[in-house]
Amino acid sequence: MADSTPLLSELNLADSEPPVLHTHLPSLDSTIERCIGDFGWAQFLQAILVSFSWFFDAQQTFITVFTDAEPTWHCTQLTDRHSSCNSASNICQLPQNLWAWDRPKYTSTVSEWALECSSSLVTGLPASAFFMGCLIGGLALATLADTSLGRKNMLFLSCLMMSLSTFLTAFSTNIWMYSALRFITGFGRATIGTSALVLSTELVGRRWRGQVGVIGFFCFTLGFLSLPAIAYSQRAHSWRSLYIWTSIPTFLYSITVHFLVRESPRWLFVRGRKEDAIATLKCIAPIDSATTKTPFTSSFISSLSLEQETWNVDLYSSISVLVERRWAFRRLSAVMAIGFGTGMVYYGMPLALGSLNFNLYLSVTFNALSELPASLIAFFFIDQMNRENVTPCFHQPLWDLQHYVCAERDESNMDKITNWVRACVFFQRLLSVQCLAYIYD
Structure with a gap:
């Protein structure tokens, strides 16, 4: 008779081993969402601090409106009946002794470097260099x-x-050095908007990301609005003082960001820095959250399989994602096409306000104020707006208004023109908010 002991041993061994259960580990996004929970004060302060970078970004974007403005001038020999100088004269065709600037030469780059008779290519070079730096900086630094x-x-x-x-x-010391430094400024600030937008929205739950994203636009408007106030207070001083007074707060802000702002927990997880990510989540999560500041949080996050949540991140990983996911490429291409046209309107009009026969400080102030209602509307109704359908609704009125402003040449209708300019800026701000929300949906 055969020995049955080995068979019984195998059966007992099989019974003693529990069945293998394939548990489904939570994803990284769902885990972070669960730990962050609702919107807390720590998240709110972090989002405000990060979004405030748009304030300084706006100042450097439009600062040349005042520093490079052509000053007003007057005739110096009004009592001379034979003088050819009058208010309608071209100063480039007048002798230097027949006219003078209303303010000291150092109040503008045009008067200090005698650019009043130079071509628009030269006088507009600093602003063009700035935006060229933004373009190159965006392409070179975006993936970092x-x-x-x-x-x-x-x-x-x-x-x-x-x-x-x-x-x-x-x-x-000259227009060429000035333009080169403006290029470097544009190159450096190219990623401020995108970095601030992504970081601020990744520090809060999905429910509040739309509102937090609009905070950056609101700060940009405040920075734009602060510029005419600073320029008016420095109107009797050199144009150089405007750059100094705007650079010092920006430097102090950058130091504040380095020491007080938390890194995105999602980026930390992707880079394999799990402990830093856990520390960030514990710091920014609401205090009353059930999964915050307890041993369960650390063990819960530590159970994640990082092999499933990370990918090979290199300089070209973002570009490869766009190529692999055709829907993302189509969406980004559509937004870029719309942004190209709206950018010409939004940036072109404020930079050309100096050519209007209207007070420059008031023009820029009204232009900036017209953005506030758009930011407030977007803040309260961004969750109720359909991005894909609303964007064309804002795009068409914007182009119609732009065509009217460009076609209107009569200076007697200056008040009407300035009102249309403000309307253009209003629609552009709504459109830009919708475009960015459309990308990050």
Whole structure:
């Protein structure tokens, strides 16, 4: 008779081993969402601090409206009946002794460097160099926030580079050095908006990301609004003082970002820095959350399988994602096409306000104030708006208003023109908010 002991041993061994259960581990996004929970004060302060970078970004974007404005002038020999100088004269065709600037030469780059008779290519070179720097900087630095530097360090370095180059701009000796430093400023600030937007929205729950994203636009409007106030207070001083007074607060802000702002927990997890990510989640999560500041939080997060949540992040990983996901590429292409047209309106009109026969300080102030209602409307109704359908509704009125402003040449209708300009800015702000929300949906 055969021995049955081995068979019984195998059966007992099989019975003693529990069945293997394939548990489904939570995803990284759902885990972070669960730990962050509702909107807390720590998240609110972090979002405000990060979004405030748009304040300084707006100042450097439109600062040339005042520093490069052509000053007013007057005739010096009004009692001479044979003088050819009058208010309608072209100063380039008048002798130098027949006219003079209303203010000292150092109040504008045009008067200090005698650019009043130069071509528009030369006088507009600093502003063009700034936006060219923004274009190249956006292409060169955009992927660093996803790879080696992270959102926080990218924001810190961008603000620091912008502040230092702005400070050095005050010591320019000619238009060429001035334009080169403006190019560096644009190159440095190129990633401020995207880094601040992504970092601020990744620090809060999905429910509040739309409202937090609009905070950046609101801060940009406040920065734009502060510029005419600073310029008016420095109107009797050199144009260099405007760069100095805007660079120092930006430098102090960049230091504040370095020490007080938390890095995105999602980026930390993707880079394998799990302990830093847990510390960030414990710091920014609401105090009354059930999964915050308890041993369960650390053990729950530590149970994540990082192999499933990370990917090979390199300088070109973001571009490869766009190529692989055609829907993302189509969405981004559509937004870029709309942004190209609206950008010409939004940036072109404020930069050309000096050519209007209207007070420059009031023009810029009214232009900035027209953005506030758009930001408030977007803040309260962004969750109720359909991005895909609302965007064309704002785009068509914007182009119609732009065509009217460009076609209107009669200076007697200056009040009407300025009102249309403000309407253009209002619709553009709503459109830009919708475009960014459409991308991040």
